[in-house]
Amino acid sequence: MLCNKCGQENDVNANFCKSCGHSLSDNASKKEKRKKWMYSLILLIGLGGAGFGASQLMQEPPQQAAPSEELSSAKEDEQQEQQEQAEKQGQEQSEEPEEIKEPVELAAADGKTEGTVTKVEDIVPPSEQPEKVEPKKKDKPAIIKDTQQKVYTILTEGGQGSGFLFHQSGLVATNAHVVAGFTDVIVRNINGQDQPGTVVGISDESDIALIKVDAFAGIDPLESEMNPTDVGTEVIALGSPSGFENTATIGYLTGIDRDFEQEFIYEDIYQIDAPIAPGSSGGPLVDASTGKVIGINSLVMEEGDSIGFSIPLYSMHGMLTEWVNNPMSAEEVVAKFHVYDDFSGYEDENYEFDPDLEMKFEESSLHEFVGDFRYYYETALAEEDFFYVQNLLVYESDIYNGILEYIGDIAGKEMEFNFNKLEITGTEIFEDHALVHTEEAFDFKNEAGEWSLEERSKTYTIVMDENGFYYVSDIINKE
Incomplete structure (x- = not known):
């Protein structure tokens, strides 16, 4: 399948271009998609109504013929006697106490039995039925402790950001602007140990990227939340803001459906009041009750009180998974470098890193x-x-x-x-x-x-x- 943006050939079942990350699905607007869905719904209702009416017409019994004049009175008396016996028998059965209900049979349209359903309360007395146990929520210190083990500091020659373990094959998710212009990076864990990483996925539209770290292969990743999160949910933002590695801050999800276009396109992103700062970019936003990753911390508005923004993970999960299955080559990653030439703070093609750059105490x-x-x-x-x-x-x-x-x-x-x-x-x-x-x-x-x-x-x-x-x-x- 050819990408209509960059012309890259992709697998026929791919949802996103492995080169530019552009969606390979229909490019219709949200309004157009909504209209198509409504048309489909109307079509289904129409088909459902027609089908139901047709079935009623097909199942309608034929009109009964008039009783035959040749039917003997003896035959009529016999039928009347049988009917009276059936009614009497039914009355006796209704007066008998019901001990155990029989299983209810579910029959298919052709009359064949598909299965049986028996209510537990009809067999087991309520006092002996097992109590329903609600899943236990984790406390925040435990969530922070568990999550920090899989949150990393991403180091490049141009600066630093954050990331988190997305896949058990050693793949770390982060923001595209954290690794923009680089194919090789350093990934540091909570114990201060550095591991080499290679960028295997990056988008020039959505601010996300994926890094391969061989040393992390086999480690269970953080669990992803695949559904939208409600406003008011308590959240934990993790990352390395201002050089303070693996910092955790707590707040609430205060807004949804925020849209920006600032070097990248940000659509329907979360607004949070958990403090984040430069260096937090790429770190996970976690639900404080479940420990699941709900977003990727990406932007901060430093006017008055700090307001942060996080890309919903469920909206980017498909693109990240596409890179898991079809990683980009170094050449494909390098081909995107020109996209970031105008970024403030990032290197252009003439930039040379000084390995002897002196760090000073302040x-x-x-x-x-x-x-x-x-x-x-x-x-x-x-x-x-x-x-x-x-x-x-x-x-x-x-x-x-x-x-x-x-x-x-x-x-x-x-x-x-x-x-x-x-x-x-x-x-x-x-x-x-x-x-x-x-x-x-x-x-x-x-x-x-x-x-x-x-x-x-x-x-x-x-x-x-x-x-x-x-x-x-x-x-x-x-x-």
Whole structure:
């Protein structure tokens, strides 16, 4: 099947062009499609009415002939006697108590029995019938924890974004603008481990793309929601906004059917109030009660209160699946690069990446990082789960192992930590690390249930990787 947009030859059963992502189905407008559906409905009703009338005409019994004059009176008496016996027998049966109802037989038009249906309550007393169990909803901390394992930071030579595991063959979904102009990218998991990825699908109309990561093959993907989601649904947005990897924010779906045309065509997308920021692009929007992915976070309007927009996953699922079955070649991906020449912030064909580009510590971002670290550390203590803070620490460092051990020690002892003060008193920036000095306080309930006010003077040692991400390598307490 030829694509009427780019001329690419596609499989006869394909729904989307594997080259440009253009729909191969009828290009009629929504109004035209709606009209065709109405015509089909009218046609079905017409056919149904005609068929019903015809069946009634065919099944109408012939007019009864007048009784034969030759019928003997003896024959009439015999028939009358049989009728009286039948009526008497029926009356006796109706007076008998009904013990167990017989199965109801469903007969086909030809009179043959298709099957039987027996109501459970006719056999099993109500008191002995099993109770219906409603599916248990997951709590938000569990959903966040499970989802974060399959949410990734996408790194290119031009910047970074987010993505999530879409298919068990190691395919990661993201926004097209995250990987625009690149065929090879780096995909980082929650533990800070980097894996090479290859773009195998990208659209120049819809802002979606698909990345193949061999290291993720065999991992069960996040579950997709295949139906529209209602306004008012509580949602969780995950991604790596402003360099803070695997951040989760909570809000509500506040609008639907929003349309934009901003480099890409966005139709019927979701509006959310869960905070997102540059770097969140490509991350999943998750239903806070089911854990299913309902959207791909794509846009943010930074006028007044932050308003975000997410592409409904059910509307893009067919195109992503098309790339799963028919991945684009590197040449096909490269052929699309010219589409993004005018994008602000993306590279043109003359751009050369400088591998020696120096990343520098910034005082404001260091302060923000320490604030975020303190928030996730408090969450880790409250949930008694090291997971919430592990990706902010240098892996297997003394502070990494120390916090891991401490959280294990307090687990199950019903201790409480209510942080109420964080004051940054100084910052020192060196060539390969930075020191951030703080004054902190928190209310603490010990194992015996006794409360106390704890005050600490701390020094955070912070290092930075080649991509500009911060990690805590040490914390010194000065009591």
